Amino acid sequence: MSKGITSRETDYSQWYNELVVKADLAEHSAVRGCMVIKPYGYAIWEKMQAALDKMFKDTGHSNAYFPLFIPKSFFSKEASHVEGFATECAVVTHYRLKNDGTGNIVVDEEAKLEEELIVRPTSETIIWNTYKGWIESYRDLPILVNQWANVVRWEMRTRLFLRTAEFLWQEGHTAHATKKEAIAEAQQMLAVYADFAENWLALPVVRGRKTENERFAGALDTLCIEALMQDGKALQAGTSHFLGQNFAKAFDVKFTAKDGKLDYVWATSWGVSTRLMGALIMAHSDDQGLVLPPKLAPIQVVIIPIFKTEDERTAIGDLADTLIGELKSKGISVKYDDRDTQRPGFKFAEWELKGVPVRIAVGTRDMQHGTVEIARRDTQTKETVSQVGLADRIELLLTDIQQQIYQKAAVFQEANTIRVDSYEEFKQVLEEKGGFISAHWDGTAETERLIKEETKATIRCIPLDNPFEQGACIRTGKPSIQRVLFARAY
Amino acid sequence: MSKGITSRETDYSQWYNELVVKADLAEHSAVRGCMVIKPYGYAIWEKMQAALDKMFKDTGHSNAYFPLFIPKSFFSKEASHVEGFATECAVVTHYRLKNDGTGNIVVDEEAKLEEELIVRPTSETIIWNTYKGWIESYRDLPILVNQWANVVRWEMRTRLFLRTAEFLWQEGHTAHATKKEAIAEAQQMLAVYADFAENWLALPVVRGRKTENERFAGALDTLCIEALMQDGKALQAGTSHFLGQNFAKAFDVKFTAKDGKLDYVWATSWGVSTRLMGALIMAHSDDQGLVLPPKLAPIQVVIIPIFKTEDERTAIGDLADTLIGELKSKGISVKYDDRDTQRPGFKFAEWELKGVPVRIAVGTRDMQHGTVEIARRDTQTKETVSQVGLADRIELLLTDIQQQIYQKAAVFQEANTIRVDSYEEFKQVLEEKGGFISAHWDGTAETERLIKEETKATIRCIPLDNPFEQGACIRTGKPSIQRVLFARAY
Structure with missing residues (x-):
């Protein structure tokens, strides 16, 4: 009873692609990289939304809605942010079509925007520009807001749910009076995501911290939950960022503290997306089809x-x-x-x-x-x-x-989390079974890049509960104080 | 206790604008014509969504999600549809920004799309292009799908909730084997909207049919609910369209009927939007602020x-x-x-x-x-x-x-629905108190246009329960068989 689905052993990637379509979850649309989420797939997403939404509200958050479009100039205001997103965004340049006189519908060149608009790839910039008007004093803080929305990142290679040009997600954006409070918020939301992953998706996750290389563009700290798929590849299932005062400085958002002093506001953002549908499918399903919690x-x-x-x-x-x-x-x-x-x-x-x-x-x-x-x-x-x-x-x-x-x-996950102490062993495990590989790393971005180039494995995270352990970097032999989790990833 | 809100009597329009902002419902964003829906306003919208969503599901519909972008060429496929929407849409032409070398972020001209993409102003085209792949036989019908989404119509003059470039809405798109079934669906959804308006928004509505002039671009019949605001202007609160086989023909969607014959599929679409927030506010609120049901x-x-x-x-x-x-x-x-x-x-x-x-x-x-x-x-x-x-x-x-x-x-509404029998009286009522004006009309688009030019009043609808009544058109004196409802409208 194979329903014509390729088995996981034959071709895991093909198995996934066929399963998503044959189980009526989603399909490719006529628009390159954009998917249609079919009713059965959307019904699962709605259940995820309802559960998460309740968890957000139970932790004091409210929903709001911010514009789809972001003025191009906003992107230049936070330097690392623009680097992260400029190379993959849809740009609106005109606001009208017209009939060219021969019956063809063409872009009306006279209706050109003065400033191009970017279809949001994420909303920090437009939201912090808005928060500027909402915040004057500590009495206006914290702001605990979430948005359910569509976003667009112009991906060249797309896969249903896992990587699409347009996807659905939620993005929380909070503003705080103190650094401590913002850090606590980022941690709290990571805990919410881990709780959701484990108790709803039935997906065990590693709670960790991204290395500097892998951080969100504009964040001082990116916390994440990482899950392992059946083919031994990792999947980032949610991220929660401590943004420091970067966006407040970029958009000049200051507040008067209790002591009367003026300071920049502290920020977090956190999100999960329809990518979770991909995680759900790949973690549990089998050659006969979906296995849903x-x-x-x-x-x-x-x-x-x-x-x-x-x-x-x-x-x-x-x-x-x-x-x-x-x-x-x-x-x-x-x-x-x-x-x-x-x-x-x-x-x-x-x-x-x-x-x-x-x-x-x-x-x-x-x-x-x-x-x-x-x-x-x-x-x-x-x-x-x-x-x-x-x-x-x-x-x-x-x-x-x-x-x-x-x-x-x-x-x-337990069986596929392997400790290795040499680069040879590292490469061997990676080739033979994949999984999370716990290994020493010298802490430099350079070594991280080198390992990625040589093996396609990235540091998925530095687990939050990591014990301190003296060791030597598997690649350079330099001293290391803790193991980190490597994997090839989606 | 005026909280600084202009009174309705002084300036109704100003009262509305101030109330929306001061009651923390919404505000203008940095993007021309796009609004920010603030947490308190969004909480009301969420309640509307929850109630409507349940009504849609109780009548057999499922939610799904279709792409934000529509290829430009899709718009040309249904002639009247393109006329209706081409003049007011956001056009995506590029998919990348770049640093121009001097630190400025500019559009990367090398990343130009082969075919421009339109940000959906409504989704009939992309959805019917998708349905083509879903429908082969009568067994695949009906398709009863709804989508909650954002849409963009490039309005030049915008007002919070009432008319914004981007707004939130739901759009139902159904496919049927018979004309009769599609008409029944359009009627059913009008009834759902009327029920929602009356029992949730506490807003009495007139159920009616649009004249040909006012029909949705691509529809054979547009049913609507019309409400009256406190300033005597009407507001269209929801529409349900019988689309005939227009979109099925445009996208070549045929099905094999029970008798083995091939025919085009019959369609409906129906929608309500964040405009309902405007209706809710304007219908009930007073000089002290919001009055919420x-x-x-x-x-x-x-x-x-x-x-x-x-x-x-x-x-x-x-x-x-x-x-x-x-x-x-x-x-x-x-x-x-x-x-x-x-x-x-x-x-x-x-x-x-x-x-x-x-x-x-x-x-x-x-x-x-x-x-x-x-x-x-x-x-x-x-x-x-x-x-x-x-x-x-x-x-x-x-x-x-x-x-x-x-x-x-x-x-x-009862007190402000006036029967008139002459054009003088019509103009007088319109100037003095507004409201719904029930009057005879000769049934021609020409007269309708003339009255609109001369008085800014449009035919809001031909009420569904209209009695047959012999009369003379108020403008031309030509014979008329029924009264229709005129009003100035939002």
Whole structure:
């Protein structure tokens, strides 16, 4: 039952591309690098949004909305920021089309903007330009704002969810009176992301800090959560930046402190994107299709009746009605698939492909014996159980599946986090199995670049809970005080 | 207590502009025509979104996401569509900036797009180009999809919420096997909008049909809901279009019907936008500030303690804690404003400005008598009531306020819908009080244009429940079979 998906072993990359399309999650659009997120994929994203949005609000944040467009000049105001984003942004130069007289629609050259507008690749500049008007004194702080929005980064090589020219995300932008408070905010939001990744995506993550090379353009410190995919490549699943006073200085945002002194405001920004969809898919799914953690599955339970006569269909339908009512009252989403245009085997394969966590099949013999067959998607195991107490059983099962999916990923990550002490070993592990490689590094950007050039591995992060450990850099032999995590990454 | 807002009578337009800014709903951004929606304004929009989204899902729709950009050539495919949108759209021509060597950031002329991209002003074209890949047979229909998104229409004269270059909206795009089904869908969604306007916005609306002049570019029929603002001008609050097979033909989307015949697919589209925020504000608010229907108020109840000593503050705080717990368990959002940096009078004015439906004030004498003072925002009436059974009373009060706000607007609309039978009378009513003017029209686009030129009044709609009535056109005297609704409009 391969549904024509390439197996992970044959070609992991191809497996991913086919799965995203065949499971109806997303597809390429007519616009280069831009995707269409299909209803089934968007339903998963909506569940992610709802969970994150609640976590943001529970930590005191409000949503707002800032313009899609950013004046070109804003980009020059923060030097490192423009370097990071100028080479990959969509530029609006005109505001009108016209008919050229022969029936062709052309750009109206007379409608040229005085200053070009950039389609936001991220919103620090326009937001800090706005905050200038909101902040006068410490009483106006903190500002704890988040925005759900689309952003555009002109990527040359794109992959659905993982790297697209346009993507959806949330970007938090906070303003604080003190450095300490801003740092605490950046840490808090990293904790929120890690909590979300582990408890909703069922994805174990390493909490860490980026090296200077890998920092967000304009940040003083970039915290991140890093996850490991089944092919041994890492994926950055969320970042939280301490921006210091860089943007406040660039946009002249000062406040009067309690003691009457004037100072620049301290900032953070933090974001996760539809890239998480890619992480979700690549971390858990298998050659039969998606494996979705129950908390994010748009359909948590599918019930498939197996009947030959209309009487059988009616009897099973009655049973299903009762069960559906019980499941819904527990907040469990359920689909009754009694299409008569498709055979049960086809339906089994389809819902397997779409990653529905629990499948319940009910046939004539089940009706005679008061049983149903339950199949769980993650382990592909089946059992025949009594119809009595079924809803309670399903509820427990969903919780168990959520935990087991996490557990499996955690075991995988553990098994694929390797400590190495020589460059030879480093390269060997990288080639043979990939994974996170914990190794000593001399702390210089130069060595980091060298290793990247030679092996395509980057420092994913310096784990936050890193112990102090004397050692020698695997590449240069120079002294090192701690191990860092290397990996090839998405 | 004017908070410095211009009164409606002095200058309605100015009153609106000031209110939007002073109540912290939105402000102009550094980008011409684009607004910043501030947290308090966005919280109202989120409530609208949540209510509408549920209504869409309850009627079988799913959300999806389509690209922000549309290839220029797509616009030429549906002739009337391009006419409607080409003159007001943002055009992306380049995909990179660069440093010009002297430190200036300029557009990299080498990074010019082969085909210019239009920032979506509406998504029919890109969506129907996508649907082509989704539809083969009647089994793939209907497609019932909605998108929450930002769109851009390059307006020259902008006003916060009412007319901005970028705005937020939802756009439903459905595909059907039959004309009948598509028409029924367009009608259904108009009913959803009317239901939402009346039961959430507390805004009575006229359900009608646009004349050919006023139809959506590319539609065969545009249904709409029209509301009346306090200054006697109309505001189009939502539209639902029957698109026929126009877009299916433009993008070659055919399906095999049950009988094996190949036919073009039938379409609808429907949308409401952040313009509804403007309608909400202008329909109900007064010279003291916003008046929000409880169902859309981010804060439904504010409790203000009035104390002199810390003991009094503690005692009132204990009472408030209990009440807040009771209100929250009823799903009522409540704010306890015990700031000691502001006096009660300031707080009263601030929450009045922000339209919180119910204010509860508790002072020392109230504590002695077991009472509180309740003030309702809509009628500005106050009463002292017992602390016993307070939560239940508040719950009923909120329901009553929601109904009364609607009722007041309905009475206003009724009183400002005038039947006239001559052009003189028409012009006189228009000048003196505005409102909806019900008058005979000869049914020609020419007369409609003439009346618009001469009076700035447009035909808002032909009401759906219009009775057949013989008459003479107010402008030309030619025969007419029904009255239509004229008004000056936003």
